Amino acid sequence: MRLFEPLTIGDVTLRNRIVVSPMCEYSAVDGIPDDWHLVHLGSRAVGGTGLVFTEATAVSPEGRISPTDTGIWNNRQRDAWARIAAFITSQGALPGIQLAHAGRKASTAEPWRGGKPLPSRQGAWTPLAPSAIPFDEGYPVPVALDADGITKVIADFRDAALRAREAGFRVIEIHAAHGYLLHEFLSPLCNQRADDHGGSLENRARLLRETVAAVREAWPAPRPLFVRVSATDWMPGGWDIDECVELARWLKRDGVDLIDCSSGGAVPHAHVPVAPGYQVPFAARIRREAGIATGAVGLITDAKQAEAIIDRGDADLVVMARELLRDPYFPRRAAAELGVKLEPPPQYQRAW
Numbered sequence: 001m002r003l004f005e006p007l008t009i010g011d012v013t014l015r016n017r018i019v020v021s022p023m024c025e026y027s028a029v030d031g032i033p034d035d036w037h038l039v040h041l042g043s044r045a046v047g048g049t050g051l052v053f054t055e056a057t058a059v060s061p062e063g064r065i066s067p068t069d070t071g072i073w074n075n076r077q078r079d080a081w082a083r084i085a086a087f088i089t090s091q092g093a094l095p096g097i098q099l100a101h102a103g104r105k106a107s108t109a110e111p112w113r114g115g116k117p118l119p120s121r122q123g124a125w126t127p128l129a130p131s132a133i134p135f136d137e138g139y140p141v142p143v144a145l146d147a148d149g150i151t152k153v154i155a156d157f158r159d160a161a162l163r164a165r166e167a168g169f170r171v172i173e174i175h176a177a178h179g180y181l182l183h184e185f186l187s188p189l190c191n192q193r194a195d196d197h198g199g200s201l202e203n204r205a206r207l208l209r210e211t212v213a214a215v216r217e218a219w220p221a222p223r224p225l226f227v228r229v230s231a232t233d234w235m236p237g238g239w240d241i242d243e244c245v246e247l248a249r250w251l252k253r254d255g256v257d258l259i260d261c262s263s264g265g266a267v268p269h270a271h272v273p274v275a276p277g278y279q280v281p282f283a284a285r286i287r288r289e290a291g292i293a294t295g296a297v298g299l300i301t302d303a304k305q306a307e308a309i310i311d312r313g314d315a316d317l318v319v320m321a322r323e324l325l326r327d328p329y330f331p332r333r334a335a336a337e338l339g340v341k342l343e344p345p346p347q348y349q350r351a352w
Contacts, residue, residue: 001307001338001339001340002017002307002310002311003016003017003018003303003306003307003310003311003318003334003338003340004016004017004335004338004340004342005017005310006050007050007316007317009171009224009257009258009293010221010222010223010224010225010257011222011223011224012094012170012171012224014050014051014094014317015050015092015093016048016049016050016331017050017306017310017316017317017318018048018049018050018051018306018317018318018320018330018331018334019049019050019051019052019053019096019295019317019318019319019320020041020044020049020051020052020053020319020320020321020324021053021297021319021320021321021324022053022054022055022056022098022173022175022228023055023321023325024055024056024065024066024069025037025040025055025070026066026068026069026110026111026112027068028068028069028070028071029068030071030076031058031061031064031069031070031071031072031073031074031077032070032071032076032077032080033054033070033077033080033081033084034080037054037055037070037084038083038084038087041054041084041087041088041095042084042087042088042091043328044093044324044328045087045088045091045092045093046091046328046329046345046348047324047327047328047329047330047331047332048093048329048330048331048332048335048342049093049324049331050093050094050317051093051094051096051171051317052088052093052094052095052096053096053097053098053171053173054070054081054084054095054096054097054098055069055070055098056069056098056100056102056175056180057069057070057071057072057081057097057098057099057100057160058070058071058072058073058100058101058102059071059072059073059099059100059101059153059156059157059159059160060073060101060152060153060156061073061125062106062125062126062127062128063100063101063102063103063106063153063156063181064102064106064107065102065105065106065108065180066107066108066109066110066118067118067122067123068110069102072097072099072160072163072164072167073156073159073160073163075163077163078163078164078166078167079167081097081163081164081167081168081169082166082167082168085097085167085168085169086168089168089170091345094170094171095168095169095170095171096169096170096171096172096173096226097164097167097169097171097172097173098172098173098174098175098228099157099160099161099164099172099173099174099175099215100175100180101128101153101156101157101175101180101181101182102127102180102181103127103128103129103130103142103179103180103181103182103183103184104127104128104129104133104134104135104139104142104179104181104184104190105127105135105179105180106125106127106128107124107125107126107127107140109122116138117138117139117140124140126140126142126143127140127142127143128142128143128144128145128149128153128181129142129143129144129145129181129184129190130144130145130181130184130185130190130191130192130193130197130198130207131144131190131191131192131193131198132144133190133192135179135267135268136267136268144193150197150207150210153181153207153211154207154210154211154214155214157174157211157214157215158214158215158217158218159218161214161215161217161218161219162218162219164219165218165219165223170223170224171223171224171225171226172215172219172223172224172225172226173225173226173227173228173260174208174211174212174215174225174226174227174228175228176208176227176228176229176230177228177229177230177260177262177263177265178228178230178262178264178265178266179230179264179265179266179267180265182207182208182211183229183230183239183265183266184266185197185198185204185205185206185207185208186204186205186208186229186239186243186247187204187233187238187239187266187267188204188237188238188239189233189235189237189238189239189266189267190266190267191204201243201246201247205247205250208227208247208251209250209251209254212225212227212251212254212255212256213254216254216255221255224257224258225255225256225257226256226257226258226259226260226295227251227256227258227259227260228259228260228261228262229244229247229248229259229260229261229262230244230262230263230264230265230266231244231261231262231263231279231282231286232244232263232264232282233263233264233266233267233270234263234264234270234271234272234273235266235267235270238266238267239266241282241285241286244282244286245285245286245289245290248286248289248290248292249289249290249291249292251292252290252291252292256292257292257293258292258293258294258295258316258317259283259286259290259292259293259294259295260294260295260297260317260319261279261282261283261286261294261295261296261297261315262279262297262298263279263282263298274298274299275299276299276300276301276305277296277298277299277300277305277309278298278299279296279297279298280296280298280300280309280314280315281314283295283296283297283314283315284296284312284313284314284315287313287314287315287316293316293317294315294316294317295315295316295317295318295319296309296314296315296317296318296319297318297319297320297321300318300319300320300323301320301322301323302323302334303333303334303335303337303338304337304338306318306320306334307334307338332344
């Protein structure tokens, strides 16, 4: 069964093709991951996944979605992550970190507290964006990044990559999806700049490519580097799959190893045709036309579905979120269903 075949990318080998998708937990204090994050991520490693990604981890305080996001902009955070990365590694999985900047969607409350922009009395800060366009009605007008601000964002990603390396992570993913800062620069719906970071596809892709180059300084090949993209905005006049394929070609030349294919998030009220595996065709097309490895994500919930995606060659990895929240041991259940022997930790052998 191909779902459980190892996959070598750069200098690492995943024991199978099942990946824990970055999922924000909104449970950190001062950006520092704690026991919740250790248990949440560690249990998925025990459960048998090949690669375990952290949640979207902010490269700067202003890059957080909420005040309770994790970060990696200082050494206290790095050291807290090191403990978690070491445990994931000890269970045979690879620890990965997603580096992120929330852009104009920053400074919001946790989802279970409404997810709306924070009031000033709750520590709100001013979001940053390519253009001074709020995300939605009731959201603050963000500050459009100037040249110095863009330089700082790039440096923040580079510094975060260095700390990730020191913490023991084996894979980095740059978050350029879901309407956060790097995706905002890509999307014509968010980016109305008239300088060399706006207008043409080449210009709108410039910040992401500059960020990739900076991260590669701190995270040189053959260390694996992924980029998560939204393959489409699902809106007329927005970012689309044709532009995304071209971007993927450029990113491959820039030293990116895999494109993690999601969609949407740039603007509210987009009509997204959600259905099982609805984003898999994006991964398949980018893999085929850009000649780069891809990950498929989005309503992948059962073993046969995941196996079929890999077997058809639609993607190299299946990246799972909600199903792994429901069942941290999904890989072990999937292996049993597909007739694959997956060795449990010795502590659990009596159950197998």
